[in-house]
Amino acid sequence: MSNFPPAGVFLVGALLLPLVPRRVRAVALLMPPVASLVLLWILEPGQTLTVPFLDFQLLLTRVDRLSLAFGYVFVIVTFLGGVYGLHLKDVGQQVAALLYSGSALGVVFAGDLFTLFVFWEVMAVASVYLIWARGTKRSRQAGYRYLFVHMAGGSLLLAGALIHYNATGSLLFEPMKGGLGATLILVSFAINAAIPPLHAWLPDAYPQGTVTGSVFLSAFTTKAAVYALARGFAGWEVLVWAGTAMAVYGVVYAVLENDIRGILAYHIVSQVGYMVAGVGLGTEVAINGTTAHAFTHILYKGLLFMGAGTVLYATGRSKLTELGGLWRALPLALGLYMVGAFSISGFPLFSGFVSKSMTVYAAEVDHRGLVVLLLNLASVGTFLHTGLKLPYFTWFGPSRPAAPQTRVPWNMYAGMGLAAAINIAIGLYPGLLYELLPFPVDYRPYTFAHVSETLQLLLFTGLGFWLLIKMLKGEPIITLDTDWFYRRPARLVYVIAVVYPSHLFATTERIALRLVQSLVSASRDPIAALNAATVTLFGRYPDGRMPRRRHNTGDYDPDRYRLPVGVMGLVILALFVALMLWILLAR
Amino acid sequence: MKSTWLVLVVVTLVLTVSGDILTRKGEYGQWWYPVPGFFALLGLLGCMAIVVVSKLLGRYWLQRREDYYGDSGAGE
Structure with a gap:
């Protein structure tokens, strides 16, 4: 029984949740994450669960250290999101969230391409509900675009899997050697990992999700794709450059974005760039760095989306041009948001520092100077937007009449507080995280050189922000992205x-x-x-x-x-x- | 009050850079290791470059009115 698929806990939970009395339903939502955390604890690397299907033996569960690391963080963020959404009375969103995180776990533990495909599609369908549940015209339209892109990606994955099966005679999901099948599978992973030019669904849809829904959205789809890339395409040179390019790409677009959750969405593209580049490097330390960065990214990005969601929940607004002067009304949200902002920027003592520096270090020992430089440049942009511009123009800045209309429930702060605590804990005790990584870690983040370089980089970014602050205020515009190709025509x-x-x-x-x-x-x-x-x-x-x-x-x-x-x-x-x-x- | 902050900031900036200058090392032989305060420069110039380049790209190419795709978001 110890090899029961972790995804199963969530799927059963999603089935039973509507039967639970309405008042305790939100609490019941926390049960599946807790149960599967215990389950993950019991799972041993090397365990498998095989199920016969037609002429095939499907590998529903295949456990190794890589899948376990992703499994742990998926379960943790589901719990955090559940706490953040305790006040929610929408059973549709709750079931969708459970299905979504369950299928993401399914992807991470899938041993063969068919199982992977099934969970891949469930993930797309469950997640689109979290966008539609917002109930606005824009969220409906963005949701349809999101769904179409992911259905196309899913079809590519199926086609690739079939061609791969024809060519090799095996459905097992293992490192790919190349060929048409592998290329199609790579493209479908690239869509979900939001690698430009296939990324536009993300900044299009995530700002339109519900307040709690976007917390889940920010965690699963891209990181499940990062896992899939790490499993199937580690060491593919093209990914080094795709990842580096997307790290900078997201930063450039974040300058122009006006929606606060849009800024965060473009920084998902940027941060996933570090992970994709790490997968492309393919060395043990790079895969460790990718896994570590995915782990911390889920935690601090979840926290950032919770912070921005709190602003949206309280004021009903999410555009920089309509926000300002909230520090008096939402000081706690600012403090907790800033923990996430320091983490994503990679400040020492916060979680991003111990993971991001590891990925950059992997490029450094590989003697890839340009990659190191560009990734550091992306760090500059990350701190500039997430750590300075967004909080400045939301909580300080030119005060606009953005008085909160709705009182923020305690549980939203509790979810953010828990997430902030974990981010600080990982920053203080990186060993907690390094123990979970797929390979033994021989890397120390807190060397004088690292700390000094990082502080120089970030503090002088702050100086640059202070000098250019007039240029950085939000503008009521939208920015063309590659979704132009399917929106304008x-x-x-x-x-x-x-x-x-x-x-x-x-x-x-x-x-x-x-x-x-x-x-x-x-x-x-x-x-x-x-x-x-x-x-x-x-x-x-x-x-x-x-x-x-x-x-x-x-x-x-x-x-x-x-x-x-x-x-x-x-x-x-x-x-x-x-x-x-x-x-x-x-x- | 404001000048105190300014002094504090300047002192911090100077300290971070000077600490770096005093303890140069060259672990993996990138060309910038001998340059003292390289990351400070990268931070400042990189920040300005990102802002200016992005704003130029936006102004002359990428930015459109909010109702460009036919929905102004008025339905929210």
């Missing part, structure tokens, strides 16, 4: 695929209906039709009469062709009179 596609065909259908229908109508009236009254036709062609009736009135030509009048009843009566009367006369005279 949408109108053209609409015209080609909807307007023109509907014109065509309407015209065809009109012609067909007219044809049928004339056939019906012709067969109901062939004479009238013949009359009408001859009048049209020759200007007169078949019997030679001229039509009198223009519109009275076609009416069939049977009396025109038969004698009136009176004539018959006259004949009969005449016969009767003649008969009478003959009888009278013949006597």
